[in-house]
Amino acid sequence: MAYPKIFRIKEELTxxxxxxxxxxxxxxxxxxxxxxxxxxxxxxxxxxREVARLARIDRNSAMDWRNAxxxxxxxxMLAHERGGNRASVITPGQREVLQERLHDAQNGLRGxxxxxxxxxxxxxxxxxxxxxxxxxxxxxxxxxxxxxxSHVKKDPLxxxxxxxxxxxxxxxxxxxxxxxxxxxxxxxxxxxxxxSSPALAGGSPRVA
Numbered sequence: 091m092a093y094p095k096i097f098r099i100k101e102e103l104t105x106x107x108x109x110x111x112x113x114x115x116x117x118x119x120x121x122x123x124x125x126x127x128x129x130x131x132x133x134x135x136x137x138x139r140e141v142a143r144l145a146r147i148d149r150n151s152a153m154d155w156r157n158a159x160x161x162x163x164x165x166x167m168l169a170h171e172r173g174g175n176r177a178s179v180i181t182p183g184q185r186e187v188l189q190e191r192l193h194d195a196q197n198g199l200r201g202x203x204x205x206x207x208x209x210x211x212x213x214x215x216x217x218x219x220x221x222x223x224x225x226x227x228x229x230x231x232x233x234x235x236x237x238x239x240s241h242v243k244k245d246p247l248x249x250x251x252x253x254x255x256x257x258x259x260x261x262x263x264x265x266x267x268x269x270x271x272x273x274x275x276x277x278x279x280x281x282x283x284x285x286s287s288p289a290l291a292g293g294s295p296r297v298a
Contacts, residue, residue: 094135097160103129120147120214121155121167128156147214150181155214180225184213192230202226
């Protein structure tokens with residue numbers, strides 16, 4: 091059984107959290123959050139797998155960033171070579187997750203830009219747009235290109251209720267319009283009759 095690797099982090103938690111708040115790069119924030127988790131378990135140690143789970147990153151990324159810190163401290167970890175310029179950096183595990191995401195009809199992705207953003211945020215990588223574009227087309231075919239979809243948060247029950255309401259409104263309108271037409275017709279006839287009827291036009295008829 092492999093035991094968690096214990097190493098010392100010279101920065102205090104307050105300093106790391108302050109750096110996290112000041113960092114705008116999402117990748118840099120992921121690395122700092124990962125280091126904070128290691129710092130919180132500095133005395134007892136914590137497995138890379140558990141760190142990856144807590145930080146919601148790839149296990150290999152957690153290991154690489156830990157090793158980079160051990161070798162050169164915080165600056166080394168933040169400046170660690172990020173790769174992503176070649177399709178081969180996408181691991182088999184990442185490929186499975188990527189394939190599931192692409193074939194999920196409710197993934198909410200509207201193009202390769204959003205796909206690349208999701209992939210890098212999910213795995214803590216820096217894969218480029220062209221790399222992802224070529225990788226997806228080469229491995230899954232052009233038909234796997236993400237298409238524009240309706241909003242993922244659309245409630246199917248609410249949609250069905252809206253359709254029923256629309257149908258009822260349409261039917262009610264169909265019944266109301268003929269009734270209104272009849273009323274208007276009757277009014278028109280009454281007015282026409284008023285103009286031609288001596289009783290209505292001049293009051294009571296004279297008795298000869």
